[in-house]
Amino acid sequence: MLSYIAKRFAISISILFAVSVAVYLIFAFLPFDPAALTCGKNCNDPGIIEANRVRLGYDKPVWEQYWIFLSGLFVGRSFGEGAALIECPAPSLGYSFHEHSCVTNSILEALPVTMSLAIGALIMWLLIGVGLGVLAARFRGRFPDIGSTIFVLIGTSLPTFLTGLLLLVFVVVKWRILPYPSGNYTPLTENILAWLNTMILPWITLAFAYAALYTRFVRSSVIETSSEDFIRTARAKGLSEKVVLRKHTLRAALAPLATMAGLDFAGLLGGAILTETVFNLPGLGRLSLGAVRDYDLPIIVATTILAAAIVIFMNFVVDILYAWIDPRIRVNA
């Protein structure tokens, strides 16, 4: 098992390295000049542009820029000198001229928002998806199954921005159950009620869409597993239907869910752009969206690499988790 983890870890690190190189190269060869962007809209003083180019290191060859970027992660970076000196301590992801702050700080502000959003939504959709899916499979063709089919149909066809808007219109505007999203984020540690107030609707919005997919998946997975030979063996042993379902069927049927949930979760952590925009949440999705709009290259590079890192990390977690669930993988590795 340990060698399996080590192997997976090594693979993850190499992929992450390759991805970061690729991202860096893509942005290095984009057809606009990052230094020119630092100087505002009506700027045409080549002196300032050239000075900023040197200051931000864009005058160096690409491979050296990448090396500086990489080492910045471990030792921090400083830009300019004298009175205009800007220090970004490790792990530094660069400096955003547009925001006038270190990229790491922008990300550290946005990350907890996206984390709260993704974790809450994940828990919600897993509970609903697994619950409804198992129910639908158990009472196949009867009321719970039909009800869940309707739920799946609505959930998969409603886009999240529409669900979000509908929730806002009814829950916030019409019924006034919750306050209007202010655009501020209150951390869980500061005020749990305020945190819940901001997060609950975004959770429901995301969970609705994902729960529908998961319900459908769990239903078919449970039905498929129920016809496996080893389930017939479990029944032939004299186990009750309840134990057969809980212990034997679900264990096998829900194993593939680890992969699915891990990757969907990783996707969300990279930023749920639509949901964050609808609910005015200052998370990673909105950070990258704003950065794209403003040509804020350092932030785009950082959020892209971060999103890739999260996906790679979750893949690693899923691999370990799956090996723990399914003994066949443990031994073959």
Added chain:
Amino acid sequence: MSLLEVSNLRVEFPTLDGIVTAVDGISFKVEKGETLAIVGESGCGKSVSNLALMGLLPKRGSKVSGSAKFYLGPDTNELINLPEEKIQKIRGNRISMIFQDPMSSLHPFFTIGDQLIEAHQIHNSVNKEESTRKAIELLKKVGISEPELRMKSFPHQFSGGMRQRVMIAMALINQPELLIADEPTTALDVTVQAQILKLLKDLQQEMQMAIILISHDLGVVAGAADRVNVMYAGKLVESAKVNDLFAKSMMPYTSGLLASIPKPDSEVNRLSVIPGQPPSLLNVPKGCAFHPRCSFLDRVIGGPNLCKEKEPELIEKESGHFARCHLESHVVLKK
């Protein structure tokens, strides 16, 4: 005294195309300690009839009727349509089952030990140590070396033959009176087949249990069974002691099956086959279900139309030898 008395067992599956009668009123007995083989082609109802006895057919989507009396000491249990809680007490305890494909019959996520212990714990209120001891004892009995170590292994770490041994250990852990073995050797290669059959025979003697051996392989049946029931299109067509059946089958279907066994010393080069296909259970031929494939029609005393119009009864043609055929019994033998 009989252990199991099945009478007029019927299993129907309603489908979109009509009702499929998979088992059409079969009756038979299983005596204590004997091996009864049930043979027939795929889809003749041999597996379904036994799943029905165990109450393992899906409740919705199947209709089981008839009677199956299972005698346990002074008690008589009617197995057909027994409430779920009651049949669970019999399943895996008094009647156990092993299946065709040992590769997929064990749960891939649990150790062999867990699965054996679970089988013991369901039916015995003893602690886990006691069940563990019992599980190891059974693994030893079915010929698995280092059973203490193997308890911690997962099914995928065993070969097919070993897995079938584990399945047998699991089925026998509660010392059942009856073991239903549904094609237990079909998925195994021939040498392993022989070992498993010998193991079953030895354990049967040791534990004094009866076996219903479902098979399509007459070679397996010849070596293992005391009596044989032949099924065709959901019905019993012949039933006899194994020697009687092999020596003088009284129904053309059975003799066709026997003739299709390869004989290495035979001078004929081609294997004999039964022409045609088994009938669709949605549309069983009128009269004798076998008549479209039968090559004896013109030898029936009442003429071929008798077989096409009237279904023969299952009658005792000789002492203990039943057959469902309009032919005079000696006619079939002569071919």
